[in-house]
Amino acid sequence: MSADPLEIHLDERDLARSLREDVRAGLTANPKWLPPKWFYDARGSELFEEITRLPEYYPTRAERAALVRHAARIAEVTEAKTLIELGSGSSEKTRLLLDALSDQGTLGTFAPLDVSVSALRQSTATLAADYPRLRVRGIVGDFTRHLDRLPTGGRRLVAFLGGTIGNLLPDERAAFLGAMRAALETGDWLLLGTDLVKDPAIIVPAYDDAAGVTAEFDRNVLRVVNRELGADFVPEKFRHVAHWDAEREWIEMRLRAQRPMRVRVLDLTVDFAEGEDLRTEVSAKFRPDGVAAELAAAGFTAEEFWTDPDGLFGLTLARAC
Known part of the structure; x- marks a missing residue:
């Protein structure tokens, strides 16, 4: 397709x-x-x-390691029909989720959202060729402004990876998570990647x-x-x-x-x-209880939390309630 x-x-x-x-x-x-x-x-x-x-830059490797360990569980719990990725870029890590959800037999649509037309055009063409049974629908938009344009219907899983939520100030995070909840139906899922608090001697060299x-x-x-x-x-x-x-x-x-x-x-x-x-x-950088509290304030329930083997990076699977 x-x-x-x-x-x-x-x-x-x-x-x-x-x-x-x-x-x-x-x-x-x-x-x-x-x-x-x-x-x-x-x-x-x-x-x-x-x-x-x-x-020095551990976040990308750590998040990928966490996804390798837990993508199958994410697919099993969510049984998502539509996977949406915010700020997708090349969607490289998302292939782990695409493979797991495809193996689960539920996934029909992948909708990456990014501000770059050229990056999305390239990644959607590549993914459509690599996943011929999947409907790939690229959305050129800003995740702080265009959450109301996300595809509707079916069980949806929104992936917001890379620790990007950490680039938002606390008030901005609250506004984003509130808008994210407003864009979802009760029972939809959010997979949130967060870099965790750790020794600054590890964090600072990464930047x-x-x-x-x-x-x-x-x-x-x-x-x-x-x-x-x-x-x-x-x-x-x-x-x-x-x-x-x-x-x-x-x-x-x-x-x-x-x-x-x-x-x-x-x-x-x-x-x-x-x-x-x-x-x-x-x-x-985040602590698991802090992530759960911010999600709860926006109308989500944190159902599961995982890390990479070294405990550097967290994945929270939350449900819109």
Whole structure:
């Protein structure tokens, strides 16, 4: 069966407008910030794929190990007819779920949602060829805005993997989980991947590797803003910093100005003092009881929780109640 045409709810004009709004809001805030979604142009995506292969970066390997151990159980419990993946990218890890659900004999539709038209077009074509009995329906959208566009009907399992929920601040997580619950029917399932609290000596190097790949990835957001908005950032004048916030139990990635700078972007003139930080990402780490509590507040019941063999990364299977 060939892939269905992509459903496009987000186009280049939407992305351009969103970038302008984010840059204006973030660079006029105190302290300054930019959201991590703007790392991911073609070069940024290549750098992130390189990061996932670095020895220091455990989350991708740990989550995959957890899925290898528990995908069959997930398929057995959910008996999902429709698998939806948010922020799917290449859907590589999701193949473990696709295989398990196919073996279970219940799965009929896979619906990956991502902001990238090109990435979805490629991945849906590949998956449709590899799973010819499966209906593959790509949705071009933003998981913070387009959850109401998810396919309906049958038993649904939404997979939100990669620890991406940790990039949302607590209020944003609550809003996202509430919107997720509103988009689902009672009895539908959510599979949530969360990086777990552990020794900062393990966490911090994952965001500040010895080879400097993460530093280049971090600075890429400035290159995106330069290219798309005609800004005049000098990325090499910003030093990558990975800061562990023990109170909030999250990593902050920051770009630190190495000298006083004045940057022009849009109609703004933005001054940076020497040593001033621009926050580019928050990556929260979680405890199982905290995950269950946040899910419960949004109308989910955490039914099962698993980790990889080393206990680094968690998978929570929750049901809409």
